[in-house]
Amino acid sequence: MSGVIRKTAAELADALATGEVTSVELTQAHLDRIAAVDGSADAGVHAFLHVDAEGALEQAAASDARRAAGQPLHALDGVPIAVKDVLATKGMPTTCGSKILEGWLPPYDATVVAKLRAAGLPILGKTNMDEFAMGSSTEHSAYGPTRNPWDLDRIPGGSGGGSAAAVAAFEAPLAIGTDTGGSIRQPGAVTGTVGVKPTYGSISRYGLVALANSLDQAGPVTRTVLDSALLHELIGGHDPKDSTSVRTPVTGLVDAAREGAAGDLSGLKVGVITELSGEGWQPGVMSRFQESVDLLAKLGAEVVEVSCPSFVHAMAAYYLILPAECSSNLAKFDAMRYGLRVTPPGSPSAEDVMKATRDAGFGDEVKRRIILGTYALSSGYYDAYYGQAQKIRTLIIDDFKAAYDKVDVLVSPTAPTTAFKLGEKLDDPLAMYLNDLATIPANLAGVPGISIPAGLAPEDGLPVGFQVLAPVLEDARLYRVGAALESALTQQWGGPLVAPEVAR
Amino acid sequence: MPEITRDEVAHLADLARIDLDDAELDHLAPQLNVILEAVASIQGVAGDDVAATSHPIPMTNVFREDVVEPGLTPAEALSGAPEVEDQRFSVPRILGEEQ
Amino acid sequence: MTETLVPFDEVLESYDPALGLEVHVELNTATKMFCGCPTEFGAEPNSQVCPTCLGLPGAMPVVNGKAVESAIRIGLALNCEIAEWCRFARKNYFYPDMPKNFQTSQYDEPIAFDGYLDVEVDGETYRVEIERAHMEEDTGKSLHVGGATGRIHGADYSLVDYNRAGIPLIEIVTKPILGTGAKAPLVAKAYVAALREILKGLGVSDVKMEQGSMRCDVNLSLAPRGTEVLGTRTETKNVNSLRSVERAVRFEMSRHAGVLNAGGKILQETRHFHEDTGTTSPGREKSDAEDYRYFPEPDLVPIAPSREWVEELRATLPEPPAVRRARLQAEWGFSDLEMRDTVGAGALTLVEETVAAGAAPQAARKWWLSELARRANDTGVSIDELGVTPQQVAEVQKLVDAGTINDKLARQVFEGLYAGEGSPAEIVEKRGLAVVSDEGALSAAVDSAIAANPDVADKIRDGKVAAAGALIGAVMKEMRGQADAGRVRELILEKLA
Ligand SMILES: [Mg+2]
Numbered sequence A: 001m002s003g004v005i006r007k008t009a010a011e012l013a014d015a016l017a018t019g020e021v022t023s024v025e026l027t028q029a030h031l032d033r034i035a036a037v038d039g040s041a042d043a044g045v046h047a048f049l050h051v052d053a054e055g056a057l058e059q060a061a062a063s064d065a066r067r068a069a070g071q072p073l074h075a076l077d078g079v080p081i082a083v084k085d086v087l088a089t090k091g092m093p094t095t096c097g098s099k100i101l102e103g104w105l106p107p108y109d110a111t112v113v114a115k116l117r118a119a120g121l122p123i124l125g126k127t128n129m130d131e132f133a134m135g136s137s138t139e140h141s142a143y144g145p146t147r148n149p150w151d152l153d154r155i156p157g158g159s160g161g162g163s164a165a166a167v168a169a170f171e172a173p174l175a176i177g178t179d180t181g182g183s184i185r186q187p188g189a190v191t192g193t194v195g196v197k198p199t200y201g202s203i204s205r206y207g208l209v210a211l212a213n214s215l216d217q218a219g220p221v222t223r224t225v226l227d228s229a230l231l232h233e234l235i236g237g238h239d240p241k242d243s244t245s246v247r248t249p250v251t252g253l254v255d256a257a258r259e260g261a262a263g264d265l266s267g268l269k270v271g272v273i274t275e276l277s278g279e280g281w282q283p284g285v286m287s288r289f290q291e292s293v294d295l296l297a298k299l300g301a302e303v304v305e306v307s308c309p310s311f312v313h314a315m316a317a318y319y320l321i322l323p324a325e326c327s328s329n330l331a332k333f334d335a336m337r338y339g340l341r342v343t344p345p346g347s348p349s350a351e352d353v354m355k356a357t358r359d360a361g362f363g364d365e366v367k368r369r370i371i372l373g374t375y376a377l378s379s380g381y382y383d384a385y386y387g388q389a390q391k392i393r394t395l396i397i398d399d400f401k402a403a404y405d406k407v408d409v410l411v412s413p414t415a416p417t418t419a420f421k422l423g424e425k426l427d428d429p430l431a432m433y434l435n436d437l438a439t440i441p442a443n444l445a446g447v448p449g450i451s452i453p454a455g456l457a458p459e460d461g462l463p464v465g466f467q468v469l470a471p472v473l474e475d476a477r478l479y480r481v482g483a484a485l486e487s488a489l490t491q492q493w494g495g496p497l498v499a500p501e502v503a504r
Numbered sequence B: 001m002p003e004i005t006r007d008e009v010a011h012l013a014d015l016a017r018i019d020l021d022d023a024e025l026d027h028l029a030p031q032l033n034v035i036l037e038a039v040a041s042i043q044g045v046a047g048d049d050v051a052a053t054s055h056p057i058p059m060t061n062v063f064r065e066d067v068v069e070p071g072l073t074p075a076e077a078l079s080g081a082p083e084v085e086d087q088r089f090s091v092p093r094i095l096g097e098e099q
Numbered sequence C: 001m002t003e004t005l006v007p008f009d010e011v012l013e014s015y016d017p018a019l020g021l022e023v024h025v026e027l028n029t030a031t032k033m034f035c036g037c038p039t040e041f042g043a044e045p046n047s048q049v050c051p052t053c054l055g056l057p058g059a060m061p062v063v064n065g066k067a068v069e070s071a072i073r074i075g076l077a078l079n080c081e082i083a084e085w086c087r088f089a090r091k092n093y094f095y096p097d098m099p100k101n102f103q104t105s106q107y108d109e110p111i112a113f114d115g116y117l118d119v120e121v122d123g124e125t126y127r128v129e130i131e132r133a134h135m136e137e138d139t140g141k142s143l144h145v146g147g148a149t150g151r152i153h154g155a156d157y158s159l160v161d162y163n164r165a166g167i168p169l170i171e172i173v174t175k176p177i178l179g180t181g182a183k184a185p186l187v188a189k190a191y192v193a194a195l196r197e198i199l200k201g202l203g204v205s206d207v208k209m210e211q212g213s214m215r216c217d218v219n220l221s222l223a224p225r226g227t228e229v230l231g232t233r234t235e236t237k238n239v240n241s242l243r244s245v246e247r248a249v250r251f252e253m254s255r256h257a258g259v260l261n262a263g264g265k266i267l268q269e270t271r272h273f274h275e276d277t278g279t280t281s282p283g284r285e286k287s288d289a290e291d292y293r294y295f296p297e298p299d300l301v302p303i304a305p306s307r308e309w310v311e312e313l314r315a316t317l318p319e320p321p322a323v324r325r326a327r328l329q330a331e332w333g334f335s336d337l338e339m340r341d342t343v344g345a346g347a348l349t350l351v352e353e354t355v356a357a358g359a360a361p362q363a364a365r366k367w368w369l370s371e372l373a374r375r376a377n378d379t380g381v382s383i384d385e386l387g388v389t390p391q392q393v394a395e396v397q398k399l400v401d402a403g404t405i406n407d408k409l410a411r412q413v414f415e416g417l418y419a420g421e422g423s424p425a426e427i428v429e430k431r432g433l434a435v436v437s438d439e440g441a442l443s444a445a446v447d448s449a450i451a452a453n454p455d456v457a458d459k460i461r462d463g464k465v466a467a468a469g470a471l472i473g474a475v476m477k478e479m480r481g482q483a484d485a486g487r488v489r490e491l492i493l494e495k496l497a
């Protein structure tokens, strides 16, 4: 494996700045890596649904020209990136992992993508995901699953398994993910990578194909905390095209990461969430988690236990709010204006064509959630379900507020277990949903969260994720704490975790 | 906590414009009931005194100036269309009526 | 099925009508409700669209502040409360002309509510209570191909243009209007006319019913005379002229009575109004249980108009119609009857503008309420959409005052205006309508008239001046009307003195 792809994005930025490497060279190196390990739906990592070698190399050449002229657009100008297939990319296929959008070429760029282009990052391609981001294993992709670089028989998490696996397998130094209930953090946890869900509204959702509008948030997927900070600052900020976009500028994250890496957390109060542990939590996950908590204490942090009683209702509220919003969001996929059109025999009406297309174009999980959401919104049940769920949301926000009166950050394991085997929970929706137990509350409350690698579970040797949650708009705390823990752990391990499947 | 019957699922699928066949209905109905049982736990958890939250970050009055911005060309607009005629989206005959 | 219609007067012997009016008004903002696309009428298909109004995956709405301002001003002009806090909601239903398959509208939190509008019918004032005025977006337009041309039913397929999709609409809904009895059709018409007057005064819409920028749904039900219980209502859709509003109410009253008298049941359904026959035909069956699965639009944030803003907007409201009417009546010296007729004909603003353009109030009223009102009635076009402007009417009157033409010729000038033959002056020129002032020609015509009617001439010589009329008629006939009747009379009397 060529050395250059092992570098972090920050290191690559420096290498580009010093002229040690060109963007074309390292873009090509990552394209070669993709060709070597990504394989197909049937074998290999299968992190990518679409690879744009030509486009990426063109952008890389343009970046090198800018560097030569001494006019880079950004520190990361020329560092290639992979984008989750849920973000609209002008002229590049955008399928959301669904058959119903097969071959759709958006006529516009998502704001996040526009920011990447404006900063000069070559876009390697689009990464695999559960269909319309519904899932925790990427097995619900209509184009075949992504496989975990730590064990190709296991899931890479979801919905953003493609972005996490691409980064874990060194197919890309950076990736964009989206997190509605954990789709950035949980894949990060099970692939041994770093994933950040920023404060709701701090990254534009314009061009992000909505799953649940009031929960969705795009964010960085990287191998290091510093790389996430660099990417987070790049894609963050107010967007007039997104009415829910907050005006507070997204700054100070890189500084916070650098400060944290120095390893002093004295004065920081850390709260361990009581409700996110205990029965159903894998022992190896808990032992690694406890190890990290102890490390934080060693670095000077004061650790206390904090109870968030309403969190036990988070999953139920989530699985009412999400299906309700997505049942309406996905109504637009009706075969009239774009995407798949299935025309049944005879002289079918528009209604017949819509029904046939949506039956053929949507997978089981999507249908399940659309039906569930349609039910939850039906006049007879609105108050009992959607209305009630929105109230639970208030209770969870109150729990966070109360907790943050006592502590600066909250911590928990990112996911209850390590990566499970492909197919293991495919037809057991509820078991699948349990993966997001620890990540969902942050989405319901809009608070930011990060998952960083906490080592390998002794019983199966698979990565465990450590989650840090901060108050709304206090994303910088994630980076301070995350970077501190990261440096302490990598010292302990004598280097970063590297997925064995790709070390070959 | 009402069970969703198979017929109800069929009705919901109709509302959602998904043409589910019998096999799918048989498969889906029980799964939905399992999920509904799980989520039913929240009923009665929050009383009338609790306000509903529709946005995690409360904001109001986000408006746009009434100024024309460039949109798509007709070609771009129609680029993804399954069928086009006379610069319009061609769609099968429409049964219902405007509401 | 054939329905026996009960004569209108008989309907009232056994039933009380309950009216309800839902009016959709397209705002005249420069851009759409939730995106920056232009709103011009009649642009080439799908040339005024963007990812948002086309419902492309990932696109998001942003509220047009000007549309909210217009909505609040409309609410205030209709004496409504303005919500301290309200939201948009999604109305979910599938329809090909609706790009997202939900309409972004308002549900239980309208921006304006609990208002009223007083309308006058035959000197009586009726208070129409406004339940709500809310903001929403328009749909695209479908062209139906094959089958009975243009009709949706029996069409082979349809072609959709989304230029109209997302144009801001205000939906104004009345509470049930009771106690109008025989006046129901007129009250309905007067309400819509008054609403148009207000909206025009606010300058928030061009309120062209023919172009669909103002669309009216007429709800009607009958209750057994003297009872309070509302009967089942029908909703007659897209009734697109004032005259049609009146006719639709009239027809539905007769039809409902027919069904009920025959012991039948009124189906809760939408109806289509047919301009040609003045009848309605059944549309879609509509149940109250229709499940639109409304929920708050998660891509938009709530609207909370500050009271300061509301008061600023209140200050921009034009003079209330009643006050304005009183002022104009005083300025013009119209009698109550003249004033009522002017208002009733929906000609108040037209007369005002005609006077502003230099015509005498009585003259302005005369033209609008006679010639032009007749024309409007004959063509079934509302009087302000005849294509004749107040400026033109004033110019016609100037020509009359100048003696260039007389009233009779003026009617021909209007013919020319209907036909779009140019300005009144040009029409007089082209059609050669000017009164002949050439004395020579006139007296020649008089002489020949006298010669042709010796017996009449003798009568006049004997002092029977009244007989002059016959000669005047003869002269005018010869001059093809293009003579000043007064001058002709003078000449005749001179010559036969
Ligand atoms: Mg409406």
Ligand SMILES: [Zn+2]
Pocket: B071, C032, C035, C036, C037, C048, C049, C050, C051, C052, C053, C054, C166
């Ligand atoms: Zn638009």
